[in-house]
Amino acid sequence: MTVALTFHGGAGTVTGSKYLVETADSRVLVDCGLFQGLTALRRRNWAPLAPALAELDAVVITHAHLDHCGYLPVLVRAGWHGPVYATPGTAELVPIVLEDSAHLMTEDAAHANKYGWSKHHPALPLYDAADAKKAIGLLRKLDFETETEIAAGVTLDFGRAGHILGSSWAHLRSNARDVVFSGDLGRPGHSLLRPPSPRPPCDALVMESTYGARLHHDEGAMDRFGEVIRRTARRGGSVLIPAFAVDRTEVVLAALAKLRSSHAIPDLPVYVDSPMALAALKVYRDALRSKWPEIRPEAAGHDPLTPRSLTELRTVEESMRVNAPRMPSIIISASGMATGGRVLHHLEHMLPDHRHTVLIVGYAAAGTRARQLASGARQIKIHGRYVTVRADVVQLDAFSAHADADELVAWATAGPQPGSTYLVHGEPDAAEVVAERLRNEYDWQAVVPHEHERVLI
Incomplete structure (x- = not known):
């Protein structure tokens, strides 16, 4: 039986990460982030909820940054009721992030209404504190390296990503198909956190490419x-x-x-x-x-x-x-x-x-x-x-807490070659640079997916 993967965010952009894994029996969303930055991207947060996202069996959050967890209250406002799986550290930080996000959205809307700088009359927040509270109540802690069934026929285990406290890569297994999502990868030299742990073998690797076209210059x-x-x-x-x-x-x-x-x-x-x-x-x-x-x-x-x-x-x-x-x-x-x-x-x-x-x-x-x-x-x-x-x-x-181009490629290629690799969470040029390196230097099948593209694994 096949497994389908659809890119509802984080494709061709650094923000809004949302990756839907579908089997005959289950739908699991890996990351549930807000779009940030350009106006055209931020407007996507207000688009009607995709029908497939209204019928999820579970959500997996790789870490507690807004572009990976900030859309959760929108799901809740639309009537979704969980569960949401995260590492213990992420489960500690997500409430802080969502409560602050809801507060700022409400505050900005009030400021816009008072001073008249919004095009919308009245300006409204995308979600409020009540939505954030409901989303926080759906969190379920899962320790690193602990395989757990999170939906019918779908298991999950987390590995260290070293990006922020609690950050993880996520390994989903279903119907004898393995998919690894890198989340945001940290750097080997992070002053507080241990480096990313090695990924397992997989049929598909979905990897971030934020700094795919750049190298960090730490000297001095x-x-x-x-x-x-x-x-x-x-x-x-x-x-x-x-x-x-x-x-x-x-x-x-x-x-x-x-x-x-x-x-x-x-x-x-x-x-x-x-x-x-x-x-x-x-x-x-x-x-x-x-x-x-x-x-x-x-x-x-x-x-x-x-x-x-x-x-x-x-x-x-x-x-x-x-x-x-x-x-x-x-x-x-x-x-x-x-x-x-x-x-x-x-x-x-x-x-x-x-x-x-x-x-x-x-x-x-x-x-x-x-x-x-x-x-x-x-x-x-x-x-x-x-x-x-x-x-x-x-x-x-x-x-920066993001792995650079060399560090991304080193982490990916330290494990067995996947059937396919999808470069996400990066601007188009950065994602394509990593894809070309994997194709040219390692003979990998590496793809930069399009928004809403659906592929079979």
């Missing part, structure tokens, strides 16, 4: 990070770091703690300004203290995430006070791609001032403000108004 990255901070402080400015609330904030804090302990940077105030990031930081600290198996042994048992002069900003009033810092400071605020959240208010105040620096430390999808800034934009639109960019903008991709 900490020196460059330190120099950006020193240079900005010398001119009386502050460093604003838009950072993903889950994992990137932790990695940046660990780097700052190392730089400060070696006296490579001055003892500046460090602010973490994101309720979501602070909630995730607590989960990471618990994992480090409890020595979770995915934590690197050298990082376990202590707290490497607290540089001197760290202040955690929890209220809106505290956040507003650092919009115009009285002295050189370091502000870490979500979201990482500057698509929403408190970082937008900091950008509004800091971008017009040449003394400040905006430091981009992660992947920035097309159509996001972070991509515009990294590409040299001299003005960007925030809350319906254009803001002039006079601040220095620096990009350091060494802090």
Whole structure:
């Protein structure tokens, strides 16, 4: 009997990951992410639910980033009622992510209605806190390397992906067919997490390609990070770091703690300004203290995430006070791609001032403000108004939690050759680069699928 695979998201784009596995008896969706970035992509979140997604037997979440779990409340709003399988770490983080997402959507809609910058009257959130709460109630924890039947004739087991805490690759087996979904793969040199574990043999491999056309340049990255901070402080400015609330904030804090302990940077105030990031930081600290198996042994048992002069900003009033810092400071605020959240208010105040620096430390999808800034934009639109960019903008991709082109290929080819490999979760050029390498260097059948394409395994 055949197994069918349909790409409902994450095909030809970095966001909206949704991969449907169908057998004669079951339908399982691997990842359930929001589309982000370009307006045309974000509009897909509002499209009517695909009929096949209304009749799922289970959802599998590889990790807790919005582009992999943020669509779950939409399923719930449409009447779906679970279950959702995730690793213990992912099950701890998904509630934080979904609650924050619902809050921001509701807040943005209210702001748009108050100031009239939306085309929609009234502007409405895609989902609200009640939808998020229902989705969170569907989560079921599944340990790594524990094979479990999750639907009629379909088993699942997770392996470490090393991307963020709890991140996994997912191995689905049905009708003597094996499919492995990489999720987002981390890097062997992650400062806190162990590297991705090897994948099992499979008939089909569905692999991300976010950095498929790029290599990370780690040499001297900490020196460059330190120099950006020193240079900005010398001119009386502050460093604003838009950072993903889950994992990137932790990695940046660990780097700052190392730089400060070696006296490579001055003892500046460090602010973490994101309720979501602070909630995730607590989960990471618990994992480090409890020595979770995915934590690197050298990082376990202590707290490497607290540089001197760290202040955690929890209220809106505290956040507003650092919009115009009285002295050189370091502000870490979500979201990482500057698509929403408190970082937008900091950008509004800091971008017009040449003394400040905006430091981009992660992947920035097309159509996001972070991509515009990294590409040299001299003005960007925030809350319906254009803001002039006079601040220095620096990009350091060494802090990325995504495997680069060589690391992706190395992970894939360390296991037996699959029958077919599908390159997803990447912009078209990046996905095609990895596909060509696998075809030309390893004689693999490697394909970049189209949105809604259906293939048989």
